[in-house]
Structures are given as C-alpha cells and as structure tokens.
Amino acid sequence: MVTKLIIGANNKTQMKLLFCNTCGDIVKLGKTTRTCQCGSCGGHYREDGVNAIYYGPAIPIGFHNSSFTEAISNQPEYGSGLDYKAFVIPKVCPTMVHIDFSDYVAVHDYTDGFVVEEMYDDMMEEAELQKKKIKLKNVFKDEE
Numbered sequence: 314m315v316t317k318l319i320i321g322a323n324n325k326t327q328m329k330l331l332f333c334n335t336c337g338d339i340v341k342l343g344k345t346t347r348t349c350q351c352g353s354c355g356g357h358y359r360e361d362g363v364n365a366i367y368y369g370p371a372i373p374i375g376f377h378n379s380s381f382t383e384a385i386s387n388q389p390e391y392g393s394g395l396d397y398k399a400f401v402i403p404k405v406c407p408t409m410v411h412i413d414f415s416d417y418v419a420v421h422d423y424t425d426g427f428v429v430e431e432m433y434d435d436m437m438e439e440a441e442l443q444k445k446k447i448k449l450k451n452v453f454k455d456e457e
C-alpha cells in the first residue's frame with residue numbers, strides 16, 4: 314500500500330526520470346511539466362501515463378517499478394542497502410521523445426489557482442454583504 318502511494322497514479326511497469334547533464338539533478342516525470350533545478354531540461358507524461366516528452370540536455374532514465382517498490386518495502390535496517398533495477402533509456406525511444414525546447418508546450422496544473430480565485434471571490438462577496446449590513450444599520454439609525 315505504501316509503495317503504491319509513492320508511485321502514484323502512474324503505476325505502470327517503469328518510472329521515467331530525467332538526469333540533467335548541466336546541473337546533475339534527477340527529476341521524476343509527472344502529468345504536468347517538471348524541470349530540473351537549473352531549468353535547462355524538463356518534460357511530462359502524456360495523458361496515457363506511459364508516453365513522455367522531454368527537452369534539454371537530459372539523459373532519460375527508468376526505474377523498473379516492481380524492482381523499485383520491492384526494494385522500498387524491503388528497506389534493510391543495516392548493511393549495504395538494497396539494489397533495484399534502473400536503466401538508461403536509449404536516445405531513440407518511442408515512449409520517451411526528445412524535442413526542442415522551442416517546440417515544447419508546458420503542461421501546468423491550474424487547480425490551485427482556481428481554488429485561490431474562488432476563495433478570493435467568496436471573500437469579496439462576504440465583504441460586500443458586510444457593507445450592505447452596515448448601510449442597513451445606518452438607515453435604521455437615521456430613522457430612530
């Protein structure tokens with residue numbers, strides 16, 4: 314159960330990552346665009362969660378999910394650690410396509426933005442309501 318959470322929705326046979334040749338960062342790809350620390354490479358999974366595209370001076374690498382999750386769930390208490398299977402994805406790979414940065418269309422998750430906007434709208438509505446209430450009170454005051 315725990316290991317499934319780490320892999321997330323993309324629980325396929327392998328996990329794709331990018332190793333940046335410029336800054337040495339390693340980034341796990343997701344449904345939205347992720348970039349390395351220096352920003353020179355990045356990428357994302359397509360809707361199917363299998364095919365991915367990336368740009369920049371990166372070497373794509375893969376983890377065998379079954380091997381990785383097995384190693385995680387069997388983390389040793391002491392000793393030399395547990396090996397798992399990882400590999401370097403070939404330069405030409407149908408499920409991992411390298412494109413020019415100029416051709417890359419970033420995928421963003423705007424969900425957070427919408428939530429903030431909604432909260433803002435609610436706050437403004439509440440403020441309007443308060444103003445009206447005060448006005449109403451003032452009207453009654455005048456009549457007294």
Ligand SMILES: [Zn+2]
Nearest residue numbers: 333336349351
């Ligand atoms: Zn980098």
